[in-house]
Amino acid sequence: MPNPMKDAWRAGRAVVNGWISIPSAFGAELMAKAGFDALTVDMQHGIQDYASAVACMQAIAAHPVVPVVRVPWNEPGIIGKVLDAGAMGVICPMVNSAAEARALVDACRYPPLGQRSFGPIRAAIYGQAGSYFATANEDVAVIAMIETKQALDNLESILDVPGIDGVYIGPGDLGLSMGLQPMLDRKEPEVLAAYDRVLEQANKRGIIAGIHNATPEYALTMVQRGFRFVTVYNDAATVATGAIRDVAVMRKG
Amino acid sequence: MPNPMKDAWRAGRAVVNGWISIPSAFGAELMAKAGFDALTVDMQHGIQDYASAVACMQAIAAHPVVPVVRVPWNEPGIIGKVLDAGAMGVICPMVNSAAEARALVDACRYPPLGQRSFGPIRAAIYGQAGSYFATANEDVAVIAMIETKQALDNLESILDVPGIDGVYIGPGDLGLSMGLQPMLDRKEPEVLAAYDRVLEQANKRGIIAGIHNATPEYALTMVQRGFRFVTVYNDAATVATGAIRDVAVMRKG
């Protein structure tokens, strides 16, 4: 079980990612059939915990989509758990320094690259236990969120930490940290300049960059800008806006 | 706690209903905020059981929306349970005869109108236990699905059963039963004629008629036709079609 997301990156293709905030394996299945390259269970801001994240990963395993988890925080306990449960990618919020990046790699990589503990109880179901170990350090995508001014200040040293595969921009928090309102699909020149700097430094090191978006239309512009992991869909937002729209049609009618 | 859905019907207004198929209280909350008059937890075809139905009703109770449950079948055990848990309306599938309509009323109404057992454990939280009993037979909406040729054949006798507040057309099953494909938002003249007959007979007896729809646009035409309970939104369909649409935008881009 190689990681198709990494194949895409090696081929220069952008990975289209969906976002699972609703803690329902059935909702996850509906999304998995839609053709995303990857689906991310959001354990940070989503209404998800470990049990629901596992259920979502089980439910999407029947479909050709890479299971990714955004962990709630840079804590080795939960990072190890989601990897053992089969996540092929980990997105970690608030990686603001090289030390934090190093801690993230330690939690995600087996020795000698890191200090992940061995026991891929569900992850190894889809391969042989031996083969999982043989390739996990290569296959698992480790993605650090760059979402503060501090992270931008430390960008190069963060990116220099061996074992980081990608960075992921959180436009809401990054804006907040820059004294702006929290929002997605941003257009402020200073923000876009920061994006370009992240892309440039990441590309230079063979690291991909990703970004969280509110709409596929904006996400397309980000792919053109150079991002290779773009989130374009959020189940909770879709449920809410669809409901609001349908009610509005009725109230007008 | 009178039932605002019944107030709407008394005032001649149509009730706009959403459909909860995903077993998530959080998803239900998102819908509850959108402005529906009612939300129905679908325990028949939805991925819902009693526990998830209760959780959904708890989650929407903070919003001015009437909790309705479509039960899996015309069985008194589960009907009593959802009413005790606070459903202010019950939609029952496949009511094909006066005897089945009578069984439905028996399960939903306290004596002497029916044989519902007393114990409104959660329903009474929102009122006094005594006041719930005093008005439950009046407030609870009992809605029988008319969705087979047999039901159409027995329509008058079904509608004559005291205690039925409404009928609800299931266009998929009704079509199937008429030898057509199962689908919603139908336009076949013989189907529309059946709808009109249901409306006519129901109106004659002060019973409202409702219908399951795929789109609010079609639902508006049904309101004009005379339906007073129209489902216009389904969370599962919304999650799926939104995802397919967003992926398509990306693949084209």
Add this chain to the structure above:
Amino acid sequence: MPNPMKDAWRAGRAVVNGWISIPSAFGAELMAKAGFDALTVDMQHGIQDYASAVACMQAIAAHPVVPVVRVPWNEPGIIGKVLDAGAMGVICPMVNSAAEARALVDACRYPPLGQRSFGPIRAAIYGQAGSYFATANEDVAVIAMIETKQALDNLESILDVPGIDGVYIGPGDLGLSMGLQPMLDRKEPEVLAAYDRVLEQANKRGIIAGIHNATPEYALTMVQRGFRFVTVYNDAATVATGAIRDVAVMRKG
């Protein structure tokens, strides 16, 4: 694993029963330590389903208390499931005729006494599978609720059905059926006369009678009257009234 509840009845002692309406194994444990003879998971009016009932029975198994389940209705599927999951007693609502009593016995007793299907998956954990079968028909308590005028009319024929161990009076529904308000701890002479008739006919046949009460004080009078299975505690009521009382102390203070 003989059934201590039946031992008590054979010895002429009354069984003190608690009522589990809150679907929490932890809450059930708290009750199990209090010294009840039996605890009943209420799947009819309680916020309980099969999964929560199993969890409650697992949680109380460490304590010397007999696990009983009130099933939602006289349906063989759920009756078999709770027995297989370890219930040593079944209380069935709304047994209004000999035919319904016979159906209840069929669901609870192995052939040749009834038609229960063999597979005591959890029940047999606490004995040997072979020994469970050998004594289950003797050990399981089958208790029919007498809670309508119709049941009173059919009382003798219901009690004559072989395999019924006990009857249980639901004062709320019985009152409703007699044209009274639904309430517990009743004092109307015609109701008490009905209780006495149930006691007399049951005793005559070696069947015990039980009753649902709101307070232990009233329950004691029922024990004196002859009842041998008395419910005296309800977790939901206790949580609610305790909270109301404590808030009142504060508001006065």
Add this chain to the structure above:
Amino acid sequence: MPNPMKDAWRAGRAVVNGWISIPSAFGAELMAKAGFDALTVDMQHGIQDYASAVACMQAIAAHPVVPVVRVPWNEPGIIGKVLDAGAMGVICPMVNSAAEARALVDACRYPPLGQRSFGPIRAAIYGQAGSYFATANEDVAVIAMIETKQALDNLESILDVPGIDGVYIGPGDLGLSMGLQPMLDRKEPEVLAAYDRVLEQANKRGIIAGIHNATPEYALTMVQRGFRFVTVYNDAATVATGAIRDVAVMRKG
């Protein structure tokens, strides 16, 4: 999504089935990887309810194994729910007469063959909604349990009901009904004679016969006898006997 189990039957091959009694999607995944042709979630005697059955079916969907559910009883509500949730086979306990077989078919087949209500919410994820409907009546396996003397007496009329694909022998209950102990892997001549009669009558009508076994060794003899759906593994028994064995090794050592 044709049903590989039916393909096997058409080709004369026996289907090797595993039995899921532990309500854990993770346990189900472990089994799904072992190479069974089918896995059956046992909602009758297993510690399973609808929610856990759905979770198990979601978890095994990534593997080439046919999802089957044994329902708790011959009740249309739960039968429709498990089919809508994706079961490709239904095993129904205690089908003792042609009328009960007819009710089972009604619950499992769309009109005009039966009266199943349309709404394959999860089942259709793995195909197009339209294509599911087109082939469901052909693809879904409807399997009636023959496990009482009464069923043997009515065998021919049960098998003559159109829409039954298979019968499944429950050796425990069948033995009980014949006045024997409940057990599996039976060797009594009168029981084996009954098996042969079932096989003969089923084969004559193009219906397959299946049987519940405790060991694969015995199951092989049943395949040779003519059974084409053989259960050979039970997760709960495996957990228990494995634990007992390992503890015994330690206590001896």
Add this chain to the structure above:
Amino acid sequence: MPNPMKDAWRAGRAVVNGWISIPSAFGAELMAKAGFDALTVDMQHGIQDYASAVACMQAIAAHPVVPVVRVPWNEPGIIGKVLDAGAMGVICPMVNSAAEARALVDACRYPPLGQRSFGPIRAAIYGQAGSYFATANEDVAVIAMIETKQALDNLESILDVPGIDGVYIGPGDLGLSMGLQPMLDRKEPEVLAAYDRVLEQANKRGIIAGIHNATPEYALTMVQRGFRFVTVYNDAATVATGAIRDVAVMRKG
């Protein structure tokens, strides 16, 4: 959605708080109706996790009660999660130094006051996303537990950390730390002197002080002493003591 708890404090009123230890949304609803000003889900010592905490907060949202969570520990991952899920107050155990108080504020406040990550997925349901952000730093109550001698030693520096709204005394742990038995409703002079010192220093800075109590009678004395957040009720204790009392009545009778 301003925070009524903060309004009370501004008006000098004491907030009456209940404690949810049983992981049941239904139990929480029963409490919510009793008239508490606030209800706290105890994720530290209660049998609560994130999923049950969310369910409890959903269930009480229909009632005018402020949702508070005591987190298991001073860890940013879980603090962010409960705030995003709608907690309007956070009680954090074992804040023993200014550095720990600063970490707590960082986890609870958006920049520039702290480093909370933006994504109020459920919290924003009850307002507009924009309006939640605008007022969250003002509305969310951040409450540090003072429950060790070390915390008393560092009291002034802890209280000087900007962004702390309140302190909460844990009498059990505080006693333990002072070499006494762990208990509530304490009367030792040295303990009461410590309480008074906390009150004095907190008041001086416009910070409220709260305390955990076993009885409303004792809590009233604490209100008179100056505490403005008093816990007076615990669901688990209520279930247990009520059961013990009712059983005792029966055993005596």
Add this chain to the structure above:
Amino acid sequence: MPNPMKDAWRAGRAVVNGWISIPSAFGAELMAKAGFDALTVDMQHGIQDYASAVACMQAIAAHPVVPVVRVPWNEPGIIGKVLDAGAMGVICPMVNSAAEARALVDACRYPPLGQRSFGPIRAAIYGQAGSYFATANEDVAVIAMIETKQALDNLESILDVPGIDGVYIGPGDLGLSMGLQPMLDRKEPEVLAAYDRVLEQANKRGIIAGIHNATPEYALTMVQRGFRFVTVYNDAATVATGAIRDVAVMRKG
């Protein structure tokens, strides 16, 4: 409620331990009946979270088996929670230094030995709250995993930390850390030499040593070597290998 595991150690007997990876209370019950001295819920690599760990501990409480939890990481929040929920032993992964051992003891022991917060909500159900406190520091087994070269380097200082009752070897991670493949039941001389060194240093201090094994046969050799806590059974492995074996028998047949 003294801890029988500690009694065994005082008597020089080895404790036979089973491993619960499948998040099912029912599976745990099956294991509990098999005669293990202890059962460990694996929250690190098992598919377990806090809620499932509590359910497993509730389910095994009816059997004479000591409940142990392997926590996901050396974090005080979760350690306190599992102890409050009734764990009588804690196994903590990756204790690599005296400081980490000290943190573990702080999380597990009440003052003055450590800094555990008082609130044994479920733990105290099985004794009196007062008696739990009186003996918890003595009864709870605190077990540090030695599973890296770094831990071996720091072995003596780790073992010198007051309050550590035992060490537990993780052969997979230890091997990894030594540049070997991750596996159990190891035979490499350098690994066995490390085991002996751990045993010698632990014994010298009255600390027991334990080890994770794949088979009881190997575990017996470890008991002879001096280990006094040996894991011999894993539910997930048992389910998987049993299924593979039974399918293989069928495919050969």
